[in-house]
Structures are given as C-alpha cells and as structure tokens.
Amino acid sequence: MKEKEIYESMEEARKKYVENMIANPIDLxxxxxxxxxxxxxxxxxxxxILLNPFDVYRIAKGLDVETYEVLDRYTYGYIxxxxxxxxxxVKMxxxxxxxVFLKGKKCGIQDFKPGVCALYPLGRFVARDMEGDSSVSPKVSYILQPYNCGIRKDIHTPRQWLKDFHMDECEDEFILWQDIVFELSPRLAKIYDRLPHKVLDLFYDNLFGFLYINYDLEKEAAAxxxxNWGYIQxxxxxxEDFLQEIG
Incomplete structure (x- = not known):
C-alpha cells in the first residue's frame, strides 16, 4: 500500500472512530x-497514537529536550x-x-505518556452545541473503546480512572485544543486547494510551528x-483576504 493510501485509510478510520465516539458516550x-x-x-x-500540542510539550519537558526534537525523533506528520x-x-x-517509546513491554515515558495512551481503554471527545448556542459550554465526554489486551478483572469507573491518571486535570487543555481544531479545520479546507504549492508549503510550515513547536518549556503551555492561535488567525x-481579492 502506498504512503498516500495509508494516510487516507487512517483518516477514514479516524472519521468512523469519531462518529462512534459521539454516538456512544458513557456515564462517568x-x-x-x-x-x-x-x-x-x-x-x-x-x-x-496521535499527539496534540500538550502531549508534545509534556514529552519534551519529561525528556528534557526541545519540542522539535520530540517531533523529529519520535513522530511523523501528515495533512x-x-x-x-x-x-x-507516534512512529512505530x-x-x-x-x-518507539516502548521499552521491553513497558512504556518508556509512563509518567508523561500521550493522553490517548493514559486514557486507554477510554476515549474522549468534546461535545458541543451544534446549533451555535454560545451559552452552552463545551463538555468533554468519554467512551469505552473495544480492547483485546489486559484482563477483565478490576472494576473501575471512568471518573476514578481519570483521577488515577490525572486526566481530569487536562480537560480544559483538551477543550482548548478541540476548540481550535473546530474553527481551524473548515477554514483550512476552504483555502487548501486554492493556494499555489509554494505558498501552501510555507503556510503549513508556519502553521505546524505555531501548533506544535513554538513553546518555552519553562512557561505554561495553554497560554x-x-x-500562537492568535498568530495563526x-x-x-x-x-483569506488574498484569495478573496484574486477571486
């Protein structure tokens, strides 16, 4: 299978996964x-195993390296x-x-592993009012993913699971990231096929930097x-103004 086909297959699988999440949230x-x-x-x-900017930030801080080093050594990117x-x-x-972070049969970054890994076998998404009612605050909801590893032994609740892995402390970060994606994605879709390739490449280089790289690890990530979102806007x-001018 060609690289492009692999990415397209991943995107389609992710789309179906998201649809399933939204349809089947679980009670905490x-x-x-x-x-x-x-x-x-x-x-x-x-x-x-997809990383958001907060995952990249935490891994960089945990490994005592810069964000670009995490991206270069341990990940790959695509549109x-x-x-x-x-x-x-994350690379395999x-x-x-x-x-790449697996050491033997244990996670080599256990204390700062990606959110999707810390949550497993839970998954999460942001439920929002699709009618545009700004008075309804976005809310993080959760699902129980299908899993075929581990054993069905210990009894948990999602609420306790989140607390045990400190994921309840990350909900505001996740909402911020999803809010950005919610606004950014449709705007990118409108300009993607209209920009000259060189301009598009430059734009995405800057976009990637603002989303994932440009962070001071001594300062709080969300702020x-x-x-960075302001610069992206x-x-x-x-x-958008340029494309409107040229029609």
Missing part, C-alpha cells in the same frame, strides 16, 4: 472491568485528507511494529497555545 460513574498486564499489545501496530489539519502521530519501529486572515 458507570463501571467497566480492565486490568493492564503490561503485555505491550496496545503499543504495537498502532497508526492512531488530514478531510480535516486538512497538520497531524502528528519498522521491524517490530512497536511504539502559549492561545497566543492573523495568517489565516491574510490568506
């Missing part, structure tokens, strides 16, 4: 059974086929198909992403 106090046996199976042959978002995914080791307006 409902029960599920799961016990991690540290088999490492959930870290193999995964093309859907979403329908979302047109710059997407960052070519021979074994294992996540920096909000500031300025870039977008410039491009």
């Amino acid at each position: 106090d409902s029960e599920f059974t799961f016990h991690c046996t540290k088999c490492g199976e959930c870290c193999k042959d995964r093309e859907d 979403g086929k329908s979302s047109r978002m710059p997407i960052v995914a 080791v070519e021979d074994s198909g294992c996540c 920096q992403l909000e500031s 300025d870039m977008l307006r410039t491009v």
Whole structure:
C-alpha cells in the first residue's frame, strides 16, 4: 500500500472512530472491568497514537529536550485528507511494529505518556452545541473503546480512572485544543486547494510551528497555545483576504 493510501485509510478510520465516539458516550460513574498486564499489545501496530500540542510539550519537558526534537525523533506528520489539519502521530519501529517509546513491554515515558495512551481503554471527545448556542459550554465526554489486551478483572469507573491518571486535570487543555481544531479545520479546507504549492508549503510550515513547536518549556503551555492561535488567525486572515481579492 502506498504512503498516500495509508494516510487516507487512517483518516477514514479516524472519521468512523469519531462518529462512534459521539454516538456512544458513557456515564462517568458507570463501571467497566480492565486490568493492564503490561503485555505491550496496545503499543504495537498502532497508526492512531496521535499527539496534540500538550502531549508534545509534556514529552519534551519529561525528556528534557526541545519540542522539535520530540517531533523529529519520535513522530511523523501528515495533512488530514478531510480535516486538512497538520497531524502528528507516534512512529512505530519498522521491524517490530512497536511504539518507539516502548521499552521491553513497558512504556518508556509512563509518567508523561500521550493522553490517548493514559486514557486507554477510554476515549474522549468534546461535545458541543451544534446549533451555535454560545451559552452552552463545551463538555468533554468519554467512551469505552473495544480492547483485546489486559484482563477483565478490576472494576473501575471512568471518573476514578481519570483521577488515577490525572486526566481530569487536562480537560480544559483538551477543550482548548478541540476548540481550535473546530474553527481551524473548515477554514483550512476552504483555502487548501486554492493556494499555489509554494505558498501552501510555507503556510503549513508556519502553521505546524505555531501548533506544535513554538513553546518555552519553562512557561505554561495553554497560554502559549492561545497566543500562537492568535498568530495563526492573523495568517489565516491574510490568506483569506488574498484569495478573496484574486477571486
């Protein structure tokens, strides 16, 4: 399968996954059974371990390296086929198909692993009012993903699971990121096929930098992403005005 076809397949699978999440949220106090046996199976042959800017920031800080080093060493990027978002995914080791962070059968970045991994077997999405009612605040909702690793032994509730892995502390960050994606994606889709290739490449280089790279690890991440989002909006307006002028 060609690289482009792989990316398109990943995008389609992600779309179906998101649709399933929205249709089947779970109650925070409902029960599920799961016990991690540290088999490492959930870290193999995964093309859907996607990082948001906060994941990149935390991994960089945890490894004491810069954000661009995390991206260069451990991830690869592509443009979403329908979302047109710059997407960052964790690399798999070519021979074994294992996540690059897997050491033996344990996560090498356990204390600052990506949100999607910390949540597993839960998944999350932001539920928002689709009628545009700004008085309705966005809310993080959760699903229980299908899983075939671990054993069905210990009883958990989503509420306790989130607390145990400190994911309840990250909801505001996740909402901020999803708010940006919610506004940015449709605007990117409108300009993507209209810009000359060189201009498009330059635009996406800057966009990628503002979303994932331009962070001071000594400062709080959310405030920096909000500031970067301001620069991205300025870039977008410039491009949108240019396209409007040329028709």
